[in-house]
Amino acid sequence: MELHMQEDLPGREPDYRFSLANERTFLAWIRTSLALLGGGLLVHQFGTRIEPDWLRLGLSSSFMLSAAALAVGAFRQWGRNQQAMRLDQPLPRSPTIISLAIFIATLSMITLGFLIW
DSSP states (O other): OOOOOGGGSSSOOOOHHHHHHHHHHHHHHHHHHHHHHHHHHHHHHHOTTSSSHHHHHHHHHHHHHHHHHHHHHHHHHHHHHHHHHHTTOOOOOOTHHHHHHHHHHHHHHHHHHHHHO
């Protein structure tokens, strides 16, 4: 997604309330991304019961990589929503939601399984 000045974008400026709501949604995704990053750091630093070490490293890396992917996905979705609002089109669906849900559920089950084991 390219960054443009507001004057360069096609369409008309949407109602500021919708733009602010879009930004709040973006910030919520970023908070989730930061939580995943923190979870990865937590697993890496304090997950000493997770053996072997490669598994702990893999889990923490997975959380951290998902944090980066979510941050990029949040920015892309924010841009797509903003463009759709400017062009009076329906808002596009986000593929990030289902991907994130599946990924978090899978990592949670793996982590829980190894903590209990």
